[in-house]
Amino acid sequence: MARDIGEVILEVRNISLSFGGVKALTDISFDVREHEVRAIIGPNGAGKSSMLNCINGVYQPQQGSITFRGRTFKHMNSRQVAEMGLARTFQNLALFKGMSVLDNIMTGRNLKMRCNLFQQALRWGAAEREETEQRRFVERIIDFLEIQPYRKTPVGKMPYGLQKRVDLGRALAMEPQVLLLDEPMAGMNVEEKQDMSRFILDVNDEFGTTIVLIEHDMSVVMDLSDRVVVLDYGRKIGDGTPGEVRSNPDVISAYLGTTH
Secondary structure, rough: OOOOOOOEEEEEEHHHHHHEEEEEEEEEEEEEEOOOEEEEOOOOOHHHHHHHHHHHOOOOOEEEEEOOOOEEEOOOOOOHHHHHHHEOOOOOOOOOOOHHHHHHHHHHHOOOOOOOHHHHOOOOOOOHHHHHHHHHHHHHHHHHHOHHOOOOHHHHHOOHHHHHHHHHHHHHHHHEEEEEEEEEOOOOOHHHHHHHHHHHHHHHHHOEEEEEEEOOOOHHHHOOEEEEEEOOOOEEEEEEOHHHHHHHHHHHHHOOEEEE
């Protein structure tokens, strides 16, 4: 897959996370290079979502650090992470079901707003101009994701696969440098997966967005990813290109199965 991969922009070092006596992650280290699609795979309970939660500040690991564009952090909160340019989608949709597609994606522009809530509520002067500008940006995302016919539709009335696109659109509205995708194709049929795969590659190519992806469908992972890190019971057991991971005996035993 021919991509212009850059230098390391995100580095996870020796991350360990426990909940009481349960170890979710143990001494995990890997890096992410600019403009690549970096996959995290592993069986259920391997610690994949916990790893993303550490990166985007939802969880605070007991050990280790995360370096983003040369700045190293032991702990970050979610707002700091968003302001630095990392956006996240979640495995379970957390959309506002009663709000339209346009308004859901507009919530992703909150960090870009300069006017305060009072000014936004009045929608007067600078606040009105700012909202018009932000809506233009959101309309471009709606066009990009090919959901124009649904722009005023309440999200709760849309098919599941299209709701997933709205979730992606809301993350894109933040203009992230790194996009964290937690099982973006969970629950989708084959056609919906093909569409989402195309949008992910287009985001990576057209916007230049670096992508960190959790996904269970191995054919999708192998097709989309430049490099893959493999977790099992909270430990790293593999890291490399899709081909290297596919032939790793530990990965075959733990995840792919001996028949692959």
